[in-house]
Amino acid sequence: MDPVLIVGAGATGLTLAVDLARRGMPFRLVEARTEPFPGARGKGVQPRTQEVFEDLGVLDALLAHGGQYPLIRAYRGREVLGDQRIDELREPTEQVPYPNILMSPQWRTEQLLRDRLAELGGRVEFGTPLTGFTQDAEGVTATVGGRSMRAAYLIGADGGRSFVRKTLGVDFLGETLETQRMLVGDVRLTGLDREFWHAWPGESGALALCPLPGTDTFQLYAPPPADGAELPTLAELQDLVTATTGREELRLTELVWLSLYRANVRMVDRYRVGRVFLAGDAAHVHSPAGGQGLNTGVQDAYNLGWKLAAGTEELLDSYERERLPVAAAVLGLSSRLLQRDATEGLRRGRETHQLDISYRGGPLAPAGVETASGLAAGDRAPDARLAGGGRLFELFQGPHQTRLIFGGSRPGTDSPGERSFVITEESVRAVYGVPVGSTVLVRPDGYLGAIEVPALTAAR
Ligand SMILES: Cc1cc2nc3c(=O)[nH]c(=O)nc-3n(C[C@H](O)[C@H](O)[C@H](O)COP(=O)(O)OP(=O)(O)OC[C@H]3O[C@@H](n4cnc5c(N)ncnc54)[C@H](O)[C@@H]3O)c2cc1C
Known part of the structure; x- marks a missing residue:
């Protein structure tokens, strides 16, 4: 081929x-x-x-x-205005291991x-x-x-x-949003802690410096230069940073990369x-x-x-x-x-988070069954704990599609490109909301294909 x-x-x-x-x-x-x-x-x-x-x-x-998003700390000059978390931190659950x-x-x-x-x-x-x-x-x-x-x-x-x-x-x-322009780049600097994503809001756009985990660099966002002007040099950025932050000790030492972003x-x-x-x-x-x-x-x-x-x-x-x-x-x-x-x-x-993206109603999602836990063909197949410490996602891992058989017996041989597993855990069945005797097909990309329940009346 x-x-x-x-x-x-x-x-x-x-x-x-x-x-x-x-x-x-x-x-x-x-x-x-x-x-x-x-x-x-x-x-x-x-x-x-x-x-x-x-x-x-x-x-x-x-x-x-990688690392977690730090708190955003907003300033006016040297004055701290407040801290904000971009997204609340969640504990992993059995169904969402990476929340x-x-x-x-x-x-x-x-x-x-x-x-x-x-x-x-x-x-x-x-x-x-x-x-x-x-x-x-x-x-x-x-x-x-x-x-x-x-x-x-x-x-x-x-x-x-x-x-x-x-x-x-x-x-x-x-459309191209000409009003949505900003400088985006990566810099090395001294004189600023890496605990916070530091931000100085301003009328022509914010100056922001975000420490990038696992590196010694910060991502820089800055107001755009005047129309038609060249990208600023390191020295010009330094002047902007000093004027905005009032911090003489904050020194940019290297401009790794810089570009002018226009929103399209x-x-x-x-x-x-x-x-x-x-x-x-x-x-x-x-x-x-x-x-x-x-x-x-x-x-x-x-x-x-x-x-x-x-x-x-x-x-x-x-x-x-x-x-x-x-x-x-x-x-x-x-x-x-x-x-x-x-x-x-x-x-x-x-x-x-993109966890709720669903292909329900699409060409590969047969209509009909919505399970007692509200799942239907096209939805993301949730993770769940298996007896012995394993996880459903481990069964899905790989290029195959997965057939989950909730009670019942495995076929003698799997069809090509498919792996079948008999699921006996009640807790997993509860996550999927299907009665005993059901079969759920999980596509290779982790979305639900067909859901077959023994009698439609058993499902909502
Ligand atoms: C400031 C900023 C912040 C962002 N923040 C986020 C974020 O937090 N999360 C997020 O999900 N996204 C974010 N994005 C968007 C993200 O960067 C892009 O969506 C992503 O880069 C798209 O990846 P891609 O592989 O589709 O395209 P690209 O990354 O653009 O890659 C395309 C590649 O194709 C190559 N190429 C082009 N033409 C040819 C050719 N003729 N032959 C061979 N190769 C070619 C290019 O050189 C390039 O390497 C951000 C973008 C910006 C600018």
């Missing part, structure tokens, strides 16, 4: 490559840059993404390097994905841009790094300015054109409020990987039908949060 060609080795492309590598699918992951992107940009890894990363074998390393947002600079998250990819025998081909492609009924002919190749499918995970999207002629509908709120109306698919920022961009972008891209990839491996038209078509509504909801959410932030300050909750 020709390989899948993944274009772009950001978080989206890397996640897809890791998933395909563990499935033994042939692929190439090509990246235009000659080296990894250095910025911390998307530093919030949401609870659902942590579950995805657990399945992909990346979470332990991410937890070892809190994890902070990890995006360059590190990507590095850990590349490490995992290497363990699985894959690699990023840096300095290898896609410069053209055409498709026919059997595959895609693409030019990468100046050479022609044949691919079974092409995945445009090539970011907001996506060459793949533009070449397809797919519109990127929405845009999305495609198609995720698939024939054998070409769009994923991540190539398909949707929005304000960073709520920390959704990287997470949504990771989950696009996670939704697509097993469908590419199966290769059926029904599954490949379901990618757009499942993920496009999610992107639309994320655009709405991040815009609402951006407006709320201006009046109420940063405050996040369950709505940003």
Whole structure:
């Protein structure tokens, strides 16, 4: 089989490559840059993404390097105005093992994905841009790094300015919010503690310095320069910091990376054109409020990987039908949060955790059964404790789909790509809210497929 060609080795492309590598699918992951992107940009890894990363074998390393969000401490000059937690800290439960947002600079998250990819025998081909492609009924002919190749499918995970999207002629509908501009960068500094995310609100935008866990850097947000002006130098940023904070002792020692961010709120109306698919920022961009972008891209990839491996038209078509509504909801959410932030300050909750994303009503979710605990096909399959200390998520881990048999006997042999388990724990059955004799199919990406109960009257 020709390989899948993944274009772009950001978080989206890397996640897809890791998933395909563990499935033994042939692929190439090509990246235009000659080296990894250095910025911390998307530093919030949401609870659902942590579950995805657990399945992909990346979470332990991410937890070892990442950390909790610190309190935000607001100042006027040297005066402390107050402290605020961006999101309340929650205790893990049996059903939600990772309830809190994890902070990890995006360059590190990507590095850990590349490490995992290497363990699985894959690699990023840096300095290898896609410069053209055409498709026919059997595959895609693409030019990468100046050479022609044949691919079974092409995945445009090539970011907001996506060459793949533009070449397809797919519109990127929405708006650029010229008023929403800010400087974003990573700095090294002395004279400021790493206990707090320090913030100085101001009329033309906040100055903020957030310590990045597992590093000696801070992420800097600052008001934008005047229209048309160059990016500030380290010395100019120092002047801004001193004037805003009144702290002579706060010295910026190195500018690791800096860029001018402009908010775009845009999305495609198609995720698939024939054998070409769009994923991540190539398909949707929005304000960073709520920390959704990287997470949504990771989950696009996670939704697509097993469908590419199966290769059926029904599954490949379901990618757009499942993920496009999610992107639309994320655009709405991040815009609402951006407006709320201006009046109420940063405050996040369950709505940003992505645990409640559901594909109910979608093409792979047979309608009908809602269990006594309110679950239906398309919902995230919750975790639960098994007797002996194991967890349901451990049964799900891997590229297979999982059949949970609540009482009854296992089939002699599993169908290809499926693993069956007899669940005898009453506590697990209660989480799923199904009567004895039920069977629940959990898709490879951890969402509920069919729920079969012995008699529909037993379910609500
Ligand atoms: C200030 C800021 C804060 C943010 N905070 C968060 C947050 O807290 N949480 C969150 O989830 N998200 C956040 N985001 C968003 C997040 O950074 C993006 O959503 C994420 O980078 C998207 O990943 P991606 O892999 O889809 O695209 P990208 O990261 O843009 O990667 C695309 C890759 O494709 C490559 N490429 C482009 N064209 C070609 C070509 N022709 N051939 C080969 N390769 C090509 C590019 O070089 C790039 O490496 C933030 C963004 C910003 C700017």
